[in-house]
Amino acid sequence: MRHDTIDMSLVKVDPNNPRKVxxxxxxxxxxxxxxxxxxxxxxxxxxxxxxIVGELRYRAAKxxxxxxxxxxxxxGSLPPYERLRRQMAENLQQSGAKGGGESMNAxxxxxxxxxxxxxxxxxxxxxxxHLFETGRGIKGPFLQIAEEVGVSxxxxxxxxxxxxxxxxxxxxxxxxxPRTYYREADMAPDGVxxxxxxxxxxxxxxxxxxxxxxxxxxxxxPDFSVMELERQKAKESSFSNKILNIIxxxxxxxxxxxxSQIDDLREKELIKNQLIWIKSKIxxxxxxxxxVQAEEGE
Numbered sequence: 001m002r003h004d005t006i007d008m009s010l011v012k013v014d015p016n017n018p019r020k021v022x023x024x025x026x027x028x029x030x031x032x033x034x035x036x037x038x039x040x041x042x043x044x045x046x047x048x049x050x051x052i053v054g055e056l057r058y059r060a061a062k063x064x065x066x067x068x069x070x071x072x073x074x075x076g077s078l079p080p081y082e083r084l085r086r087q088m089a090e091n092l093q094q095s096g097a098k099g100g101g102e103s104m105n106a107x108x109x110x111x112x113x114x115x116x117x118x119x120x121x122x123x124x125x126x127x128x129x130h131l132f133e134t135g136r137g138i139k140g141p142f143l144q145i146a147e148e149v150g151v152s153x154x155x156x157x158x159x160x161x162x163x164x165x166x167x168x169x170x171x172x173x174x175x176x177x178p179r180t181y182y183r184e185a186d187m188a189p190d191g192v193x194x195x196x197x198x199x200x201x202x203x204x205x206x207x208x209x210x211x212x213x214x215x216x217x218x219x220x221x222p223d224f225s226v227m228e229l230e231r232q233k234a235k236e237s238s239f240s241n242k243i244l245n246i247i248x249x250x251x252x253x254x255x256x257x258x259x260s261q262i263d264d265l266r267e268k269e270l271i272k273n274q275l276i277w278i279k280s281k282i283x284x285x286x287x288x289x290x291x292v293q294a295e296e297g298e
Contacts, residue, residue, distance in 0.1 A: 002073050003042065008066055011043070011058055012050045018084060018112030019091050021105040021174065022059060030060035042070040049073075052083060053090035081119035088112055088149050106179040107170055110159040116145050127163040158183060165197075172201040180208055188215040189222075195229045204233045217248060220255040224248075250278075 039061065043054025051058060052074060061069050078086070091104040091112075104112075114125040121141050130140045138146065138157050146156045162170065162179060169182055177200065185196040196214060205211050210233065218225035228248055233241060262268045 002075070003070070004073060005068050005070050006049065008058075008062060008069050010049045011045065011069065011071070012048070013055055013058070014051050014087075016080075016084070017051070017055055018087055018108055018115065019055065019104045020108050022056060023176070026056065027059045027063055030056060031063045034060050035064060039070050042072045044072045044074055046078065047073065047075050052078065053087055081116065084112065084116055084119060085145075085149060088116065092149065092151060105174065105176075106159065106162060107173045110162040113142070113145070113156055113160055114163060116149075117141055120145060127160075130160070161186075166194075168201050169197055177201070178208070181205065181211055184208055184211045184215060188218050191222075192218045192225055192229060199229065199233075202232075204231070204235075206233070213245075213248060213252070216252055221251055224251050 034057070039057065041054070041057070043057050044052040046052055049071070058069065088109075092109070114127075117123075117125045117130070130138055130142050138153050138160065142156055142160070143153065146153050158179070162173065162182070165173075165182065173179060173182070181200050182197060185193060185200060188196050196211065196218075199205065200211065214225065214228055217228055231244060236244065259268060259271065262271065
């Protein structure tokens, strides 16, 4: 290893870098940091000045119009597996969201784990293999790969599981949808899991909490979950959305805590009185429409 400062024009990006998606926001944020702090960690290049690690820093420096950049030159021969493993460690643990950057895209990460497996074993990775579905873990060479990169087995399992998702899910993840949205959907019963994923891809959910609630409803109140999944949340007015969310949350609460299981008599009476009051309000609410319809029919 040796250190040097070279012309930016000499630096080349690695076409095999596992990180394929670089958002403009990520580059701009890191550029702001470089402008103030300078290049704290040099980028690492091989003897041909092809970047091993540090492409995000290189892109940010290029945005700032730098003509020279500090590099660490790795003159040694780096086997493909070790090079990719080094790049994964950089992207997952060192770059991440530090310094205004963003984590590597979930699909890029998943594909990189599969590539590491293929380079290490010489065998093609088949989506879904080497996964313990019930134990949410990995087996075989992936155990060693996870240890070498320095991440948890659970983390590797979560990413590899993405490669088994439908094509529209993968495309949505590439657009930047958080992978945790689909991880939440996978907890739903088989009968509604696909519907929830379709709604995620359509942009019907604003947060992971909304997905969690629909998953919980689908487990507790199957009949109501069908109606909930017909909703187009993103297209509802804020007032309608508020009413529908309250109804869903009330349904979940009633299902979770049956009246017969409440021992405190005072609490039980309070809940009963409140529900009777709500029932009257619901009847008034529905009755108002019937009154209007009756007037229109006269």
